C-alpha cells in the first residue's frame with residue numbers, strides 16, 4: 001500500500017520538480033492529485049511516464065489524502081494549508097509562512113530528521129529557504145566535529161529562485177541586450193539582471209539587511225543550533241538554475257582542511273569535488289538536475305584562529321526546495337505514517 005499525495009503548485013518550477021523527484025525516487029504513490037490556481041485548470045504536467053491534468057485548488061477536498069506538498073507562495077498557503085491540515089492531510093510547505101512558528105518543525109532530513117515528530121501539533125512541516133538548505137547540509141557535520149561559532153556567507157543566487165517570472169526576465173533581458181529592438185518588461189528585479197548582479201533579494205529590513213539574509217540567520221539557528229551566529233549577503237546573479245555560496249566558517253576547535261574534506265566526503269547529501277587544478281571545483285550549471293550539495297575550494301582561513309573557507313553549490317529547485325520536500329515526505333512516511 002502506498003500514499004495518496006497532493007502536489008499544490010504543480011505548474012510551477014518547484015511543483016514540476018517535486019513531481020519529477022517523486023517519480024525518480026520511486027516514492028510509493030497510490031494516487032496523485034495535481035493542483036494550481038484556476039488559471040491553470042486542465043494544464044498538463046508530467047509524472048513519470050504519465051500526464052496529469054491540473055485541478056483548481058479552490059474547493060479541492062483534502063480529506064483522505066495523506067500528504068500535500070505545497071509550492072504556491074505564502075499568500076495562497078495561508079489560505080489553503082490550514083484547510084488541508086484540518087482535513088487530516090499533512091502539509092509539507094515550501095513557502096516561508098510557517099518556518100519560524102515554534103509549533104511547526106523546519107526540516108532538512110540530513111540534519112534534523114528527529115524534529116519531524118513535532119509535525120502533529122499543526123499537521124504542517126516547513127521546508128527551508130533554498131540558500132539555507134544547501135548551507136546547513138554542509139555545516140552540520142563540521143559543527144558536530146568542531147562546534148561552529150560564526151559563519152560569514154555570500155550567496156550567488158540563480159533567477160529560478162524567483163519562480164517562472166525570474167527565468168523569463170533574465171531570458172528576455174539577455175535577448176534585448178543583443179537585439180535592442182526586442183521589448184521586455186521589468187517585473188521581478190529592481191535593476192537589470194542580464195550581465196549584472198543585484199545585492200538585493202526579498203525586502204529590506206530596518207537594520208539594512210534583507211529578508212533573505214535574515215532567513216539564512218534564523219533558519220540556521222532553528223535547524224542546526226541556536227548558538228551559531230550567521231551573517232549573510234545575498235546576491236542575485238544571471239544564472240538560470242543553481243545557487244552558489246562562499247562560506248567562511250569559524251569554529252571553537254581547530255579543524256584541519258584535510259579532516260574537513262574527509263568529514264564532508266562521508267556526510268549525507270554532500271559530494272566533495274575539490275582538486276586544486278583547472279576545473280577541480282563545481283559551478284552552478286554543473287549541479288543542475290543533481291540531488292547533491294557540492295563542496296569545493298576547502299581551505300584554511302589563516303586570518304583567524306580556527307577558520308575554514310569553502311564553496312557550496314546546489315540545484316536550488318532540488319535540494320533548495322523540491323528534493324528536500326520529497327525527503328521530508330519520505331521521512332514522515334518511514335517514521336510515522338508507515339504505509340509504503
Ligand SMILES: NC(=O)C1=CN([C@@H]2O[C@H](COP(=O)(O)OP(=O)(O)OC[C@H]3O[C@@H](n4cnc5c(N)ncnc54)[C@H](OP(=O)(O)O)[C@@H]3O)[C@@H](O)[C@H]2O)C=CC1
Pocket residue numbers: 008009010011012013014015035036037038039040057070071072073074076094095096128129130160161162163164165316317320321
Ligand atoms: N524556487 C526556489 O528556489 C524556491 C521556492 N520556494 C517556494 O516555492 C514556492 C513556489 O515557487 P516556484 O515554483 O519557484 O514559483 P513559480 O512561480 O514557478 O510557481 C508558482 C506556483 O504556485 C501556483 N500558485 C500561485 N498562486 C496560487 C494560488 N492563489 N492558488 C493556487 N496556486 C497558486 C502557480 O499556479 P499557476 O500556474 O496556476 O499560477 C504555480 O503552480 C514559493 O512559495 C517559494 O517561496 C522555496 C524554496 C526555494
Ligand SMILES: N[C@@H](CC(=O)OP(=O)(O)O)C(=O)O
Pocket residue numbers: 094095096128129130157158160161162201202212215316
Ligand atoms: N528567495 C529564494 C527562493 C525562495 O522562494 O525563497 P523563500 O521560500 O524563502 O521565499 C530566491 O530568491 O532564490
